[in-house]
Amino acid sequence: MSEATLPDEGLTAKLPAPEGSEAPDSRRLRGNLGVASIVFMVVAAAAPLGVIGGVVPLGLAAGNGAGFPATFIVATVILLLFSAGFTAMTPHVEEAGAFFSYVRQSLGLPVGIGIAFVAVVSYVALEAGVYGLLGPAGASVVELFGGPALPWWLFAAAAFAVTTYLGYRNIELSSRVLAVLLTAEIAIVAILDLVIVVRGGDHGLSSGIVSPDAIFSGSLGIGLLFAIISYVGFEATAIFRDEARTPERTIPRATYFSLLLIGIFYAITSWALISGWGDEQAVAQATDNGGTFLGDTASRYIGVFGADVITVLYFTSLFACILAFHNVASRYIFALARKDVLPASLSRPHAEHGSPHRASLWISGVVAVSVLLAVVFGLDPAAQFYTWFAGTTTVGIVVLLIATSVAVLTFFARDLRGNSQWRVRIAPALGLVGLLGSLVLILTNLSDLVGGSGVLAAVVIGVLVGAFAIGIVVGRKVSS
Template sequence: MSETTTPAETLGSPPAGSRRKLHGNLGVASIVFMVVAAAAPLGVIGGVVPLGIAGGNGAGFPATFVVATIVLLLFSVGFTAMTPHVDEAGAFFSYVRKALGFPVGIGVALVAVVSYVAIEAGVYGLLGPAGASIVELFGGPTLPWWLFALAAFAVTTYLGYRNIALSSRVLAVLLTAEIAIVAILDFVIVVRGGDHGLSTGVVDPHAILSGSVGIGLLFAIISYVGFEATAIFRDEARTPERTIPRATYLSLILIGAFYAVTSWAMISGWGDEEAVSRATDSGSAFLGDTAQRYLGTIGADVITVLYFTSLFACILSFHNVVSRYLFALSQRDVLPASLSRPHGRHGSPHLASLWISGVVAVSVILAVVLQLDPAAQFYTWFAGATTVGIVVLLIATSVAVLAYFWTDARGHSQWRIRVAPSLGLIGLAGALVLILANLKDLVGGSSVLAWVIIGLLVGAFAIGIVIGRRVESRPTSS
């Protein structure tokens, strides 16, 4: 027996055998359903859009979704160019590890884990009250929000333990329903011509540049969190070299079009000035009020129910994503090896899934014990951490793409490996500046909390660097 140092490239790769590797046959549609569900389109329309209209650039807000989509598509050009050269399911950290080294990759991985766990836990703070409102809507008693969070948690834990195909089928049903009802609302508003004719704010430079464009773009970027998770399903995808790029582009285009069209329709439904006034005054009730006006009581009730299921779909999607992050880290011996052993029958990362459920359960219990407001505090604080973390991950991946192709274009055009990634990086860097400048407002006006969030993410990255270096230098027997 002799001692040898493990090569860095070998460290970054999963085991050659299949015992610690996930398997599946997911096509483009299945991955798109999970990614779009993670974006929680109905949740964004009901929660983020009113904030963007009220605090951002008013009637010009739909145009910010167009800008955000373009920036993320530019990012995806380089991201998908590198995909065939990253033969492992680790999403961002696999790309960063490949170009910038194993320790940096592990640092990025821990930032990703913190970001995804935060959003999964935080959304329970929206789901709980949404469930309580449904019971009250149908004449039931006022129940504590955590009862509904507990029920959703149990279902999420069960589905996360099972095969990914089951989760994808559940998400497909829920996502189809929520998109269908919003599409109907959009259609009715457009056919009726809105309150004062259809809004022209989406193409009017004066409207687009009015108010606070920065805040508008900030809320638009937040709405896409989760689209990048296409690559985490690599091992479970059918022909991933083709499936992952197609799913990435299709997810972005669908999300962007849905948000832009629906926010434009909702503004048209009230008229530019009235829409800004109502979004400011009614906030999360803006969607319900619009539905009540154009679809009647039944339509508004249906949207209330589907808002709840949209949030559940979001939680389930992020749970699947972060479970696979843990599985991938375990494959590389950063976490206990037991976490990278798939379930014998379901082929799922069942132990990694249970770990995540445990962390989320502790977070929700603490929120209840500390009597945090589920939406204004619990969700907002956690969403703030996720927003910063995900944009940082996008920036790191953009840098990794540029570095990877720096000396060898590998047959790609300059547009694909230089120009588009650079433009995307500039756009993302601008978004990060906006987010950090407004982070205090995102987390309830607390500068201390804003710095705590930044410190948490920086700490996660630093810990990952240390762990990565230790694993990289660990001697192995041969």
């Protein structure tokens, strides 16, 4: 005799299920996540310290210089417009699966499965690729404290083991770990921002964030491209639907709050870092010493100790990013298995933890093979392994956002379902225009994102197109 679990205001009742049948919730994840817990996981996926230390110098050097902070405001507006329709559709999507579920609901199962395959490739690629940054960062931490120079893959292996363990357990354990790490990294950067502002910067606070001349200087397109990249992960709020309290309220609130927190943090911090050097000197510093730009600024304003703390937290920020994307990718696999696209065994939650433990182990296996191949073939962990995989994710995520925007507009085309024209038609349409423009920018500059190789850029596009096509074929077989 099996037991069926019935949700009722957080209480669990156990009733006998009919003989030979499967309990209704036997393929459903369990959790009690609130807005704050989901926000921690989503913001951790965006790796704010990694963005400040890595993407911001690139935006300053190759983008629009002192006007770069304004691109975060533009990116936030585009994604808020997208989120208006995305969250309006949430009450009408009763399964956890994020983009896959939204697209399937509106555009049909085959297209939904195609998008799900693109999502899995995108998230797994980033999770694997970030190990290429985490390994060297871990080596730097050891050397900082006088330890020996160790190979990057040792730190990748250690982080992999912890990620696999946490992914196997209940999602609330991961949430608590991410909360601690994220709070620490935001706190140290906030202290740096405050010190720079209080001291008035190098010679006055930068006005580039509000100056049209600065905003439209250099390459605004490249600046916007780097800004959009920095938000990867915010869209994952809906994947935790089954593990969220009252998802109809929790998911929209977590989405908006995550976007605003990320956008405000990036805009203020990049503006403060520019102020710390002066407009022209900041661009020169980012161009000549991009890899140490954040650390050099920290040493200048909060001393060597502060810079050392940032070095350590940069490592933990990358780990938090890996853990967050691991949880997202595992839940995509779980959702696909629930639709019988993948083996049903992958959609059996852990009896005690309620986690997608088998799907999590499957993702760990794919990531382990990817990292192992990078080591065997001697790829540079950052310049090659990370860059190639991050390029794949960048294109894939923007494609997912575009497909979801089309799904939202299609879903509400004939019936507003009680929403305003602005929320489900105008705002999503404007967001779609912004996302299409971003995709054009990304594809135009994709070869630069993957190390200057046109061949690799073509491979990235080919992999994503192939994933979508395979998903379409599989979806048609499942639905027939």
